[in-house]
Amino acid sequence: MSDKTVKLLSTLKLQPVVPVLIIEDAKTAVPLARALVAGGLKAIEITLRTEAALEAVRLVAQEVEGAVVGAGTILNAAHYAAAVDAGSQFIVSPGTTQELLDVARQSDIPLLPGAATASEVMALREEGYKVLKFFPAEQAGGAAYLKALSSPLAGTLFCPTGGISLKNAMDYLSLPNVVCVGGSWVAPKELVSAGDWAGITKLASEASALKG
Numbered sequence: 001m002s003d004k005t006v007k008l009l010s011t012l013k014l015q016p017v018v019p020v021l022i023i024e025d026a027k028t029a030v031p032l033a034r035a036l037v038a039g040g041l042k043a044i045e046i047t048l049r050t051e052a053a054l055e056a057v058r059l060v061a062q063e064v065e066g067a068v069v070g071a072g073t074i075l076n077a078a079h080y081a082a083a084v085d086a087g088s089q090f091i092v093s094p095g096t097t098q099e100l101l102d103v104a105r106q107s108d109i110p111l112l113p114g115a116a117t118a119s120e121v122m123a124l125r126e127e128g129y130k131v132l133k134f135f136p137a138e139q140a141g142g143a144a145y146l147k148a149l150s151s152p153l154a155g156t157l158f159c160p161t162g163g164i165s166l167k168n169a170m171d172y173l174s175l176p177n178v179v180c181v182g183g184s185w186v187a188p189k190e191l192v193s194a195g196d197w198a199g200i201t202k203l204a205s206e207a208s209a210l211k212g
């Protein structure tokens, strides 16, 4: 296993659930990340879907003790470079392109690339990837689908994301090929805009108590 894969796995194994964040206002990033860390969720993915995202990554990387911040929704080499420059410690993409594979190969910061079919998983295995994001998990076929990949594609581990909540997280976490799940449910928009950080810590605590 490469050093980068070891690093990625150790981050993903910090907790059963990686929060997937869409941050509209960079000022919320630090209190939000602190609330998640206080609830036991240290590895945090900030998606590059908003203007505030890179600043949010930068602030969390600099100011939140105990957080391991990554960047998600990375679609191209420019996103990758900007996210690494902002302090991302891991990179997540919903799918995979040759451009992403090329930039990831040259970077010290590991990529968790997205895949949703056996052929996509096989192509990434040929590139040396052992840990993938299964996306969009529920919509692509859910835990039963991922379970069906576990025998023919043994040796590949997944972080399923998309449509996962406290209710169905264990369906995935109980599978042998799942290392953690990702989800936005631990940071609902309403609680973030209300500044209800205690409410977010409570959701994070429930999520971090799930057994993988």
Ligand code: 3PG
Pocket (backbone or CB within 6 Å): 020, 135, 161, 162, 163, 164, 182, 183, 184, 185
């Ligand atoms: C995403 O990329 O949007 C993540 O998969 C989060 O999905 P969710 O909002 O369904 O948890």
